[in-house]
Every structure is written in structure tokens, then in C-alpha cells.
Amino acid sequence: MHVTADRDVCVGAGMCALTAPGVFDQDDEGLVTVLASDVEEGSRDAVREAGMLCPSGALRVTE
Numbered sequence: 001m002h003v004t005a006d007r008d009v010c011v012g013a014g015m016c017a018l019t020a021p022g023v024f025d026q027d028d029e030g031l032v033t034v035l036a037s038d039v040e041e042g043s044r045d046a047v048r049e050a051g052m053l054c055p056s057g058a059l060r061v062t063e
Contacts, residue, residue, distance in 0.1 A: 001039040002062045003047055005032040010058040019053060020046035032058055 003023065005016070012030030016023075023043055025033045039047050051061040 001044050001047065003034060003037055003039055003051075004060045005034050006058045006060070007031045009056050011056045013055050015053040015055070016050040016059060019050040023047050024050060 005024070010032045012026065012032075014026055014030065016032055017026050020043055023034065023036050023039060023046070025035055027033050036043075047061055051059045
């Protein structure tokens with residue numbers, strides 16, 4: 001699984017960082033930062049959920 005984030009689309013809601021904190025964080029402006037673009041097996045369900053919860057659609061999750 002691979003994940004990317006479009007920081008130009010991000011609205012800083014923080015759902016990604018709350019749902020999958022080992023994979024996502026927020027910078028000083030509140031925008032998404034991807035900590036691990038290649039997702040480990042144990043984090044995949046949380047990353048899928050973060051992708052669905054993102055209100056702006058800034059996350060792209062590919063299997």
C-alpha cells in the first residue's frame with residue numbers, strides 16, 4: 001500500500017493524523033504531512049479509514 005497527500009487540497013481537519021498517527025502528521029500550518037508513504041501491514045486499516053474520513057479528499061491510498 002502506498003499513500004500520498006495533496007497539501008494544496010488539505011484543509012487541516014486533522015482526521016488523518018488522529019486516525020493513523022504513525023503515517024500522518026500535521027505541520028505548523030495544520031496541513032497534512034505523510035510520515036511513511038509505504039504503509040506497513042499493521043497500519044493499513046487505519047490508513048484506509050483516514051482516506052475515507054478526509055473531508056477535502058487530499059489523501060490518495062493505492063493498494
